[in-house]
Each structure stands twice: as structure tokens, then as C-alpha cells.
Amino acid sequence: MPDTTPGPGPGPDPGVLRIGNASGFYGDRFDALREMLTGGPLDVVTGDYLAELTMLILGRDRLKNPASGYAKTFLRQLEEGLGLAHERGVKIVANAGGLNPAGLAAAVRELAERVGVPVRVAHVEGDDLLAARDWGEGVLTANAYLGGAGIAQCLRAGADVVVTGRVTDAALVTGPAAAHFGWDGHGPGDPGALARLDALAGAVVAGHVLECGTQATGGNYAFFAAHDGGNGVRRPGFPLAEIHADGSAVITKHPGTGGIVDIGTVTAQLLYETGGARYAGPDVTARLDTVRLSQDGPDRVRISGVRGEAPPPTLKVGLNRIGGWRNEIVFVLTGLDIDAKARLVKDQITDALSVRRPADVRWELARTDRADADTEETASALVRLVVRDPDPDAVGRAVSGAAIELALGSYPGFHVTAPPGKGAPYGVFEAAYVPAAEVPHTAVLPDGTRVRVPTPVHTRSLEPVQEPTLPAPLPAGPTRRAPLGVIAGARSGDKGGDANVGVWVRTDEAWRWLAHTLTVDLFRELAPEARDLTVVRHVLPHLRALNFTVHGLLGDGVAAQARFDPQAKALGEWLRSRHVDIPEVLL
Helix, strand or coil: CCCCCCCCCCCCECCEEEEEECCCCCCCCCCHHHHHHHCCCCCEEEECCCCHHHHHHHHHHHHHCCCCCCCHHHHHHHHHHHHHHHHHCCEEEECCCCCCHHHHHHHHHHHHHHHCCCCCEEEEECCECCCCCCCCCCEEEEEECECCHHHHHHHHCCCCEEEECCECCCHHHHHHHHHHHCCCCCCCCCCCHHHHHHHHHHHHHHHHHHCCHHHHCCCCCCCHHHCHHHHHHCCECCEEEEEECCCCEEEEECCCCECCCCHHHHHHHHHCCCCCCEEECCCCEEEHHHCEEEECCCCCEEEECCEEECCCCEEEEEEEEEEEEEEEEEEEEECCCHHHHHHHHHHHHHHHCCCCCCCEEEEEEECCCCCCCCCCHHHEEEEEEEEEECCHHHHCHHHHHHHHCCCCCCCCCCEECCCCCCCEEEEEEEEEEEEHHHCCCEEECCCCCEEECCCCCCCCCCCCCCCCCCCCCCCCCCEEEEEHHHCEEEEEEEECCEEEEEEEECCHHHHHHHHHHCCHHHHHHHCHHHCCCCEEEEEEHHHCEEEEEECCCCCCCHHHCCCCCCCCCCHHHHHHHCEEEEEHHHC
């Protein structure tokens, strides 16, 4: 059978740079790299493998083996992908280096020699600041979020593969774009400086849309059921951006792949893990309140109008440390008297732990049961016990033994979802900030030359953010009690201990209602967990969107697993399920 996969792209177009994504996290779809390389024309393929939790996992790996610390699946993907990329003239840029980009670069060279593919490999380092200062007890990782300038240096030096440590997710796009279009050297007096700053900001926005892979093409999308009953997003293709010299871009995907690219899917991803009008990064501060989206054809959304400002003088440093030890037991309560059964087992465990009570004990009853249920599972509720303590013994045998000993002497129907374990360490994420000039951002070129990447200097200072003008409210009229999600989409996620929830609507009329109705007070009413927390509302009229930041909802971050949904991934869907009074004209 002849090979029908597309051949190499038509070659670099100086006016358009095609950058695709093949990984949104460590563990994403393994065959995505092949799909992107064979699905259609591409100039650069990127892979995002790092997250706050991933850095902690890699830090624990490094404790066991100092030669590890990078994403091993990336190497396995390259066993086939390296040859495909070389044949098609596609550059590969990935942050899979994690805590050991030099080690991964060496491993890629060894792989290239073994499979007989002549590629030039470079890497970016300098983000690892663990040894730079005393970060406090128990810190395993301390990594600055670098920009894309080091990646650009490597590509300009002829690299075919560039691997990095902790760079911003958007840097995987700004680096190749800066190298391709020459968005470098925009210091004082450069006549093109301001235009290049806007162009970089446009690339940051495109990079943010691409970074989470299929979340831009219908994955995790609030209105997924509107597309072929949900079947249209069963296996969404990965996204790509066609970036232009002015920084504008078209988000699309390879022809024939699943999923959908429309203003809604792009809006959802734009709101993901962002906040207000300013999206600050090491390359540029992108003004999200200037973003314009327009449908540019089937599965094509154009991003334009993005303004850029100077980046902050400091870089964020992600710190991960072991916070202590954690254990969890889920008791199953079936049938009648659910509340009484929950009280009984809680009192029994509390008595058993009275001699050595863990520092933090939390109970949560989830009423998943139904009356007169036709299966045992749907007749059952779950009560979850989570304990934390600096001492592993306090959450280990003491807790698991107390639960096991109740097996024949507690509520009727006693059982648990899994045998109690001995407990496990949990992580804590913190953010620190250091002067950008103190971070040794370094590009290690294919020939081994080490180039110190200078801190960018920009001429446009921050401009005041004008208070957004809200549209006129809808005229008063009859309303109907219905879920917010009938008319509004949402996307939520985590940033350290904070959660963000972006809410948007698809029509101007719905925006007139949402902008005046979904206040901070109503948000707290709909999400009672936020009642005693600081909630900030950001208004983005061009996106018909509100972005809420809930400070402290996630405690010490995802690795601490402080709540049922530790990354707030479903917080937006919970919000959409809450009932509000919606004007009938919108329904």
C-alpha cells in the first residue's frame, strides 16, 4: 500500500509561521506528535510537558536519580517523530527538559545517532535556581519562568530540536516566532520596538491558546454537546497557529481531524488560568482587554488587535516542597439513615484518634445516593476522610488501623472504596519573585557554545487600564429559573492556591445580562466555598467574558490536594449547573 501521509510542507513562508502543539501536559496523547507531523503542513511543533505538579514529580524523581528529572515520554515519542520531523523540515521545541534540560538534550543526541537522523540539538537552561539561595526547609525545586529569547537564540543558530526547562508555556511560541520574524533587539531607540512589542504580545496570546493542546479544539468545552451530540469532539485534533509578522494569528487544526475551532473554544482557552486585563510574562505583558476574535472560516479563528507592554522587572519562581504526609479513606454509606451513619463513623474515628490526632482532619459527605434506587451503587453515598500531618506515623497506621478495626463494629453495610494505606507525602507550591537580571538565562547552541540571554529592554511602559464600559442592561421582563450554563460557558483551573473561573456568553444580548448579573456577591452565593475568600472579578468586554479569581480556594496548591477537585478543573461546570433567574428572551 502506498504511503498516503502528507509530505513535507511547502517550505518556510516569510509571511506566515505555522506552529503546532503536540502535548498539553506530561501524559498527553502519545501519538499526537506523529499526528501533527503527518496531518498537514507545519514549520514548528511544540510540546508542553510541565505544570506545577509535574515539577514536584520530577523533583522527587531527581532525588532518586540525579540523572533523571525530564519527561521520559518525550524521548519515546521522538523514536519515530525525529525522523518524520527531519523529512518534513519541521523544528521541534519542547519544555520536556524539566529539571535537567542538558540531560535530555544529550539523550536526544544519543537517540538521533541510534536511529540515524542527523539533527542539531540545543537546549535552554538557567531557570533552575535551587542552589542560588536558601529557599527554606524542604524545597525540592525552584525554577524561574523564562521567556522565549533563549529558544530564539538556539533556532537562529540552526537547531532542529530545542529542549528547555521551566519556560512559560507561551514561550514555546514566542521563541520560534521571534526567531522567524526577527522580533529581537527591540531596545531603546529601535524604531520598530513598539510594533514588535505588540507582535510579541500577539504571539503570547496565540501561545496561550495552543499550550493546553486539545482544550482549544473542543476538549473540555462547555458546549461540547452542541457539536454532533458530543461525537464531534470524541477525538479532537491538536491545534496549530498561523502566525503573521504583525503578531496576529489564525488558530486552526489539520484538515480531517476531530474537534472544532470556533470563537467559543478559543475564548474558553483564553480565559483559562488567566486573570485581568494584563497577562504578564517575561517576554511582554499582553493586554487581554485588547484581544479581538473573529471567525475566519470553518475551524479557523483569527486573533488580532493585541497590545503589548513592557514585561515586569521580576521573574516568577515556582517553589515546590514536601509539605507533610497525607492519607485518605472513603467510606461507603448505603440505603437508609445516611446522615446518622456518617455521624457514627466520624465519631468512632475521632475517638480512635484522640491520643494522637493529626494536625489537619477533614470530613466531606457527598450525597450521591438516590431513594428507591435500582442499583446498590446509586443507593450509596460517600463520606471522605482526609488527614495531614508533618509526621508520617500520625497519618499512617494510626489512621488506617482505626478504620480497619471498625469493619465489624460500625454502621450497617460498612465498607470502603479501597483498603487504607500508610499515607504518602504531599506537596506545597509557592511563588517567589526575583529580579530578571539575576537569572542566568542561557542558550546552549548545537555546537556547545553557551550564550547568555540578555534581559529584554522595552520602551513602552504600562498604560493605565481603563475601567471597562459595561453595555446597557437588558430591559426588565419575565424570567425563568434555569441553570446558568444554559446560556453561559465556563472554563476553570488553578494557579498555585488560587482558582480562576472564566465565564462567557455567545451573544451581545446575553452579555448585556451577564455583565450586570454575575457580580462577586452572586458568584459567592452560587459557589459557597468562596464566601469567606477574596474574589476578584475582571471584565473583558471584547470577549463577552468575566474572569473570576478566587484567592486561596486551593490551599497550598494542587499537590496538597486540599479539596475534592484540587485543580479546580470542574469549578466552572459546577457554577454553570447552579440555577439563576434568566430573562426568558435569552431562553
